[in-house]
Amino acid sequence: MTIDKTFDPAAIESRWYAHWEEKGLFHPERSDAEPFTIVIPPPNVTGSLHIGHALDDTLQDILVRHARLKGKDALWVVGTDHAGIATQMVVERNLAKEGIKRTDMSREAFIEKVWQWKAESGGTITRQLRRLGASCDWAHERFTMDEGFSAAVSKVFVSLYDEGLIYRDKRLVNWDPHLGTAISDLEVETREVQGHFWHFRYPLEDGSRYIIVATTRPETMLADMAVAVNPDDERYKALIGKNIRLPITNRLIPIIADTHADPELGSGAVKITPGHDFNDFEVGKRAGIKPTDMLNMLNAEARVVQTARQDVPDAFIGLDRFEARKVIVEKIEELGLLEKIEDRVIQAPYGDRSGVPIEPWLTDQWYVDAEKLAQPALEAVRSGKIKIIPESWTKTYYNWLENIQPWCISRQLWWGHQIPVWYTEKGDVIVAENEESAQAKAGQNAPLRRDPDVLDTWFSSALWPFATLGWPEKDPRASGRYPNDVLISGFDILFFWDARMIMQGIHFMKDVPFPKLYLHGLVRAADGSKMSKSKGNTVDPLGLIDKYGADALRFTLCAMESQGRDIKLDEKRVEGYRNFATKLWNAVRFAQNNNCTVNRNQQPPQATLTVNNWIIAETARTAKALDHSITDMRYDELANTLYHFVWNDFCDWYLELIKPILMQKEDQDQTQWQETISVLSWVIDQILIMLHPIMPFITEELWHAMGERDHELIVASWPDYQNWTVDESAQNKIDWLIRLITAIRATRSELNVPPSMKIPLHSHGVPEKTAANLEHFAPLLQRLGRIDAIHDEIAPKGAAAQIVVDEATFVLPLEGVIDLDAERGRLKKAIETANKEKIATEKRLSNPNFVARAKPEVVAENRDRLENFATEIEKLEAALARLM
Template sequence: MTIDKTFDPATIEARWYPHWEQSGLFRPERGEAEPFTIVIPPPNVTGSLHIGHALDNTLQDILVRHARLQGKDALWVVGTDHAGIATQMVVERNLGAQGIKRQELGRDGFIEKVWEWKAESGGQITRQLRRLGASCDWANERFTMDEGFSKAVVKVFVELYRQGLLYRDKRLVNWDPHFRTAISDLEVETKEINGKFWHLAYPLADGSGTITVATTRPETLLADMAVAVHPEDERYTALIGKKVKLPITGRLIPIVADEHADPALGSGAVKITPGHDFNDFEVGVRAGIKPAEMLNMLDAEAKITQTADGLIPIDLIGMDRFEARDWIVKLLEEDGILLKVEDRVIQTPYGDRSGVVIEPWLTDQWYVDAKTLAGPALEAVRSGAIRVVPETWKKTWYQWLENIQPWCVSRQLWWGHQIPVWYGPKKTGPRTTVESSDRANLEPFVAATEEEATELARAYYGSEFAVLTSDDAPWTTEPGQGFDVETTVSEQEHYVPVTIHRDPDVLDTWFSSALWPFGTLGWPEQTETLKRHYPNDVLISGFDILFFWDARMAMQGLHFMKEVPWKTLYLHGLVRAPDGSKMSKSKGNTVDPLGLIDKYGADALRFTLAAMESQGRDIKLDEKRVEGYRNFATKLWNAARFAQSNGIGGSTTIEPPKATLAVNKWILGEAVRTIQALDLALADLRYDEAANTIYHFVWSQFCDWYLELIKPVLSPGNAPSSVGAEPVEAPSFSSADGEEGSAAPFDCPPAAGAQDRLRQAQGERGGVEADETRAVAGWVLDQILILLHPFMPFITEELWHALAARDHDIIVAKWPMADARALDPEASAEVEWLIRAVQGIRATRSELNVPPGARLPMYARGAGETTLARLAANAAPLGRMARVEIAEGEAAPGGAAQIVVDEATFVLPLEGVIDLAAEKARLEKAAQAAEKEAASLSGRLGNPSFVEKAKPEAVAKAREDHAAKAAEAERLRAALARLG
């Protein structure tokens, strides 16, 4: 087909993506080929494509498309995460708009609504990934709540429990009072808030004085259980072991020694509230306070509740925590306990979705023994079984896993994998059970199904009990509240009925996504896909989920599969605003990738992200870069149009065609070097190097030089002035008048009477050269399209079919081999010499304001034999591209420009072409101005006060400006020197 004059990305993208997907080309049948596997970091089902997703998935798609072109059985597992809290929030909000509360629907009814929402609206991000060009295996899309994956999740929970690696415990969690659930650290945002620092005088119980403590949360004194001082703080040595009478409640609490108390901070004494502060919890444990004994003064909505000792005043019960703070501060002030108040900026945790202050809260939750599971994951990185790229992240991996804490995996939600645990009353003897008010004191039955749990319960209770089941758990999340188990004997008096209740909590989203590398491949069934594609080859991940997802996948994969989940872990940085700041909606500097695709095309955005992805660095995304790579795509488009209009089509061979012309040998060699460099860059996951390698080859070598150099060869009727060809000689002949002709170079006019024969010889030579050049150009253009395809899939597929009738799409073409036989050092050296010469002459003409149309004589001074031969062979392209005519002898005295290329100096006389005196004056003035500005910037950068106190971006800008002005001054001085 004829290539359109205008490059229109939207039309191309709309045509090719459906074709690829519907034709099954994202997963061609290659059962015997070498497998290559990547699993997508599953985006939230509630999500929409943001620029971080665009980066992450572009990097994955480049590797998958590259592997597919290499003939591998490339599998890119795709799917979405059920995103427990996020999805529940969305559906609750939708129901709220209809005046419906989820409690009115009940658990089953609410979950049904969630599935309805997923069917209608939950596929937005997967549709957007298609816009990006992500070549995922959509035919086998997974979801963390689908039946097969849920089976894997339940099996892992049950097996970890039976192995003693999963247990229920009372510990502090991040509690979201709005959603009334525990949340992960990842869902907590820390903000700097202007707050207060209250200094309080706690009276000693023996009446001998007071001890001063300071706190940012005075309301928590209702649950204080100790005051800590440093064991070596001489001010308090005599007080250790004594008791303090707590204000308001009157509780007596001990003064304990603990290194957590910093003598240099405040008074050196710290109030300890182990049920409401993570550091205090550890101090309490070291002081011998058991978690079950720690006081909890807040309910699930962060309102004041009565503690176990019943000492909180009744007026405070049910009061919001911040309202209670004001009330308590007023009491402390009235009682003379409050000594002073300081203003202070406080690091405060907020729920990233609820927007409320997160509360450290003491609850019973399910935990995984992460410390035990972390051991093999640590060793996998140390041994090299998992390659981490860039290696700088290894240290972070080690530090976190070596200090890992128990992993809280339960959430108080309805949407998610319901925990496979049923509880019943503890059996205390024949026909008797004990009443309980807390799940922690009930007998758990952990099983994959209700039937299995019932069998476990029957085995536990014995034949004298009748076991019933219920999904309606009669307990709540508040400590101290639960249900009483009745132990009445039936009328028949031959059995006691007991009911086991399903745990209403669900599992942390990260618990299920940790199984993604093998759960998506069919595990626990031993499928062929699992056997072929586990372990995966590479995981592409943002560094920000290194702990929450990557490390947990390594832990679970090694534990259950006995192999690493992936051989390589690649961690990319963040996409930031052009000034380096973090993108956020509040700053208004976020970038919509779909908007960029609409404006510039998916190929341009993809190439931008790849070219800017430098290992270990964040990306400062500037829309101008996207525009620049859109221009790159347009240049390729126009190059293909030029090729097509000059009879250049797709190649018919995989191997490079034979070449005799130096320019063709050169471009074949450059293509091979590009393939070699690209292979190395992709093997090392150097996306920026890979993108810049192909960019330089396409833009500079192929479009700017090769196509320009071959234009005369392709022009019909033109005498062949091929780059690097020997001057065409007229054949020997006998003229009509009997004179013997002699061989003469093509550039010399032939002898009279020989014109027809010479023209015929030239035409034959030109035809052969044109055919060769078209074959070479077509082959190189094909290689360009294939090499560029992983980065720019749409334009390459379009041009692939436009240049020739193909029997396959480019997405399943064959990746080029770096055939060293195509390398010709002599030809490469000659063409590179020509390029340097043309560049030098052009730059000199531009710097000295030589009129573009002026043709200048060029004299060669000090040229060796090789250079003289190259001048003779390349006189025509030098004349056409640099607008010079090679002259013999020496240049006449006077002003002239001088260009040094290798050992030779090319002299261009400028008398009468430009005003030499005026040009020298202009250059001198410009050089002085640049030098003056560079000196000023150098002085500023040499001032320690500026470098230390100025903003980093201001210092960086000054350095950039200094480098630019210094280079400008150097260039202008060099131009002056060329004038002699």
């Protein structure tokens, strides 16, 4: 086919993806090949593709496509998470439009509605992943609520329970009063809100004095159980062990010693409400208060209820927590016990989905003994069985697992994996994988009531690396699919998903789930600020794909993914890589117009011309560098290596260097022409193969545009560079030529030599090797450097520019070409101006107040400016030094 004049991504992307999927090219079929397996972090079934997904999935797709090209039996497991809270909220909202509440129907009827919604609307993100080019094995798409996966979840729960690693306990949880369920730390977002610090006077039992305590939540004082002071605080040592008479309730509570009380903060005394504060819960336990004895003054809707002590006045019963706050402050003031009120910015926890303040709530939940599961997970990283990339995250991983808390796995929802626990009428607990087994354990006629709670979504997703591969029905280790080869995820789910997969994988599969864990950063706005809908600075990846094509977006994300750094996504970068794709398109079109066609040889053609041997050697060097980049997971190096090779080496240099051969076919030695056409065709094939993992669409299109093929590019073979013969002398010669031409062009540009003007080049006394190169490459030097003649003699006296390349010095006479004095003045003035800006920027950055108070993106911008000024000054000074 003839390549169109204009590169139009939209015209080719949907066509090629449908073709790949229809032919089953994403499905592993090389049973005799080395397996390569990677699992996708399952997106929520309710979700849409956001820029974080685009980054995560692009990085994975690059590895999968590269593995296929290397001949491996590559499997990318794809699927979605049932997303308990998010999905239930979506379906409830839909029902509300019809005037129906979830509680108006049975649990079974509601769950049926959820499955209906999934069938109709739950595939949005998987369709969008196709737009991105993700080459997942869609034939075996998994869902965390499908039958096989659900069976795995039940088996894991029962096994952990039988081993004593799952148990029921009364502890504080993050309670969402709007959703009516416990939620994980990940589902809590901290917001800065304008609040107050209320200072209350708590009188001693004998009325001799009072202690001042401060709180941001006055309503919780109804459930206070102690006042804590630091054991070393001289002000209160004599009071430890005495009692406080709690205002309003008149209940006596002890003064206890605990280092949680900081003598330097406020009065040094802290009210302790173990049933409604995470820190207080730990203080209460240290003071000997059992969780079963801790007071709970709120119900599931965060309304005041009577405590076990029956001492809450009737006037407060039924009040919303914030209504109660107002009434309590008024009552304390009425009693003359309000010391003062301070305005204070409060870090308050909110539910990320409901948007309401989260309440620490004391309740019975199911827990996993995470501390025991964490020990093998710690050892796996310490011993090197799992390598975390970047390594800087290893310390964070250790810190979390070494201080891990019991994992609350129960949720008060209807949608999800219902906990496989049944209760008899006597209250006996029956744990079984299914109801039939539970009934058999209890006795055929024993009435059973199933636990209504469901499991935390992270509990099921922790099984993803092996449950998606058929466990427990079959052992994925037998096929070499477990451990998976690598896991890629955002650093923000290191604990909630990655670490839990490591724990469960080691426990049930007796091996780590993956040897490499790659954690990428966040995608931020161009100014470095965090993207958020409220700021209006979010980026829609599908919008970028519509505008610039999926290949350009993929290349941008790959090029900007530098280990340990967040990505500042600037649309101009995407536009720039769209231009890169266009340049490749035009280069291949140029080759096609010059009789290039398919080259079916994996080995490079035999070459005699220096320029052809050079590009073969550069192709080998590039393929080797790409393999190293992928092994080291240096995505930025991967993209930059390809960009430099394609744009600079191939398009800017190789095509320019061979144009005289291609454009003068009739006047050339046919052997040289045929060799060059053969090498050019072969190099294009290698470029398309090497670029394919990042830019799959344009490369597949050009692969077939070059002529008839017996296979698609997606299943081609990676360059076998280790078996190629490379002419290093050709590399050295062309590298020298490029450096000399580049230096000539830079000098002309810096000194404002008119582009149309040809000037002579003088060299005298150069080494024999350089003289031979000058003679051999004279036509190319004259054409590409705008040189009218090359002289092996000293340059005439007068104004001139000096160029040093390796051990040789070259001179460009400039007498009568430019005004040397004016040019020196211009350069000196430019250096002076740049120096002033550099000094001002250095002064700004050396100011601690500026660095501490300015926005991070502003500080980063100034550091970039400083680096740019330094580069500019160096360039200008080099230009000035060239003038003789």
